Amino acid sequence: MEYFHSDGRNTKQEKKYLFVYRTFQMKDTKFKHGKDFTSVEVMLVLQNHQMKVRQHWMKATGIVRRIDDLGRVVIPKEIRRTLRIREGDPLEIFVDRDGEVILKKYSPISELSDFAKEYAEALFDSLGNPVLICDRDAYIAVAGSSKKDYLNKNISDLMGKTMEERSSVLKTSQGEVSLVDGNEETVTSYTVGPIIANGDPIGAVVIFSKEKTLGEVEQKAVETAAGFLARQMES
Known part of the structure; x- marks a missing residue:
């Protein structure tokens, strides 16, 4: 059995939540007052606490x-x-x-998320380099790299600025680059093709490599992919 001990400065409810956070993955736990908690009960208490936090945030921002x-x-x-x-x-x-x-x-391009995933896979199969497709906020398709590291992760300011410039870029010998907001990684080179639909940037296609230098072939590939996705949105 696992027991939770507090210094007594927290309220009874806070003690309960602290206990839950420390032990919610255990099948059998016991509160110091002797109450038994099953894993289901612990998860319900945790979800209830998270809901109260969200409600408190909403009230705090009720302008x-x-x-x-x-x-x-x-x-x-x-x-x-x-x-x-x-x-x-x-x-x-x-x-x-x-x-x-x-x-x-x-997000207009999110409507094409399934199609974007297939296109990203096709590019990876053809070029052998990781491919990312994003909207204005996050990556919606990943091929050739860990989905855990990129899928649904917020794009970096670098990607946002590249989209605003509305033209493809090819960067080589980069070193540390931020593709995901708040995270830098070692990248040898990358190329980005903004997706422009009805005159507005709505996303981008990214090809990058941590081992070799990309060239005009990869840059043309992201331009073609971005143009194709843009036409799908406009049709």
Whole structure:
């Protein structure tokens, strides 16, 4: 049995949550007051705690804004920065039964995620180098490299700036490069082709290598892939 001991400065509820965090992966645990917890009960308590944290965050950011005569409302800069909402980004609007109006970031290229995965696999099979495809926020397709390291991970500022420049780039002898936000890795070379649909950058195709130097063939490949995906979005 595993016992949780506290210095007594936490509330009873906090002690319970601390206990859960330390022991939720164990099949049989016991609280110091003698109550037995099964693994299912522990996970339920953990999920309940996480839900309360989310609710607290929502209440903490509950900012009141008035709608103008055109139906417009301002999203505070702090929220836009946290959620990476940029000027001109499309947002989906949902209304639930409780009268809540929900805004959700809209990613046009995410509708082609299955197709993007197949295209990434085809590029990897043809060129032998890892391939990434992303939207404006995160990587949606990975081929030739660990999905755990890239799939659904936020893109770096470097990738964001490259998309904004709206032209493909080929970089060699790079050393440490940040492809994923907050993470640097050793890359020999990489090439990026922004996906431009209806005049706006909506994503990018990336080919990189940690061993060999890429050339014009790989750059043309990302340009072709980006152009094809853009036409799929516009059709």
